[in-house]
Amino acid sequence: xxGITQSPRHKVTETGTPVTLRCHQTENHRYMYWYRxxxxxxxxLIHYSYGVKDTDKGEVSDGYSVSRSKTEDFLLTxxxxxxxxxxxxxxxxxxxxxxxxxxxxxGTRLSIL
Amino acid sequence: xQTVTQSQPEMSVQEAETVxxxxxxxxxxxxxxxxxxxxxxxxQMILVIRQEAYKQQNATENRFSVNFQKAxxxxxxxxxxxxxxxxxxxFCALPSGGSNFGNEKLTFGTGTRLTIIP
Numbered sequence: 001x002x003g004i005t006q007s008p009r010h011k012v013t014e015t016g017t018p019v020t021l022r023c024h025q026t027e028n029h030r031y032m033y034w035y036r037x038x039x040x041x042x043x044x045l046i047h048y049s050y051g052v053k054d055t056d057k058g059e060v061s062d063g064y065s066v067s068r069s070k071t072e073d074f075l076l077t078x079x080x081x082x083x084x085x086x087x088x089x090x091x092x093x094x095x096x097x098x099x100x101x102x103x104x105x106x107g108t109r110l111s112i113l
Numbered sequence: 114x115q116t117v118t119q120s121q122p123e124m125s126v127q128e129a130e131t132v133x134x135x136x137x138x139x140x141x142x143x144x145x146x147x148x149x150x151x152x153x154x155x156x157q158m159i160l161v162i163r164q165e166a167y168k169q170q171n172a173t174e175n176r177f178s179v180n181f182q183k184a185x186x187x188x189x190x191x192x193x194x195x196x197x198x199x200x201x202x203x204f205c206a207l208p209s210g211g212s213n214f215g216n217e218k219l220t221f222g223t224g225t226r227l228t229i230i231p
Contacts, residue, residue, distance in 0.1 A: 031216050042117075042204055042221035043158075050216050058218060090158065094217060101148060102208075102219060104158035 003027050004105035006091050012111045019078040021108050023091030031094040032074040033102065034058075034066060036087040043090060049074055081112045115140045117207050119222035126195045127230050133180070134190045134225045136205030142166075145207065147181070147188045152202040152224075161203070164188065192227075200229045 003026030013019055023032060031050055035043040035058075045058030047066040055066050063085060065077045078085055091105040116139045126132035138147070149161040164172045164181050171179050176196075180189045192199055202224045208217035 033218070035219075035221075040223055042119075042223045043206075043219070044221070045218050048216070048218060088156065092158075092219075096216060099146075101146075101160050101163060102217070107156045 004091060004093055004103060006089075006105040006108050008108060009106065010109045012113065013081055014113055015082055016080050019081050019110065019112075021076040021089055021091075021110070023074045023076070023093075023105060025072050025074075025091075025093045027093060027095070027103075028071060029093035029103075030071075030096045032068065033092040033094070034064075034074070034076045035090045035092065036060065036085075037090060037107070038087050046076065046089075081110075083112050086110060086112045115207050115209060115220045117205050117220050117222040119205055119225050121225045122223070123226045123228070125228040125230055126192075128195055128197060130195055131191060131193045132195055132227065134192075134203050134205075134227065136188045136190070136222055138186050138188060138205070138207050138220075140186075140207060142210075147179075148206040148208070148219075149177070149179070149188075149190045150204045150206055150221075151199075152204065153198075153200070158204075162190065195229050197229050197231065200227060202226050 005024045007022045033048045034046040037043045044060045049055045049068040089108045092102040094102045118137045145166045147164045151159045151161045162174045176193045205222040206219045210217045
């Protein structure tokens, strides 16, 4: 939907390793978001971007960093993955110039052993 | 801070019957949107219906309708003539920023898992 591609779709890694998740969009939307989904918590905002090189923290940003060097790409990095970061990660985009809602990618399932 | 509460972790309904999922919220905005998202086993997040708070008329999309009570800050979703394909997690969501265009950080409820009984 809205040309959002998340990669990888699934990843298993070990505690302490760095992990980068990629969100790529083809809609030229200004705003991009990273959420994590955990049982009993719904989706929670990690970081968001309101333009190239413009990012800000969300509700659960500790242990995560992001970068947006191009409009179409928004990267989420776990510098040193921990088991508590095992989750499903969703990217979303928003035009911001109309009343259209956020569009979501298909999610990345990340398991940290 | 905004909050969204879904007090029913799981619901079930017989096929072809009607079910109502509840959602309450808190916000300091006077005008805002509210959303219901559906997440089937495929994991996609699909927008089901949207309500604008300044509109008194409840939103309807085919078999899906809402009961929006602004004063009570209640936003329930009614699914009529339930079908097997309605089985999913349903999330209520409230965007920040009121009804203005631009950046909107979504606050989600914890979700209700809906099972359809054939």
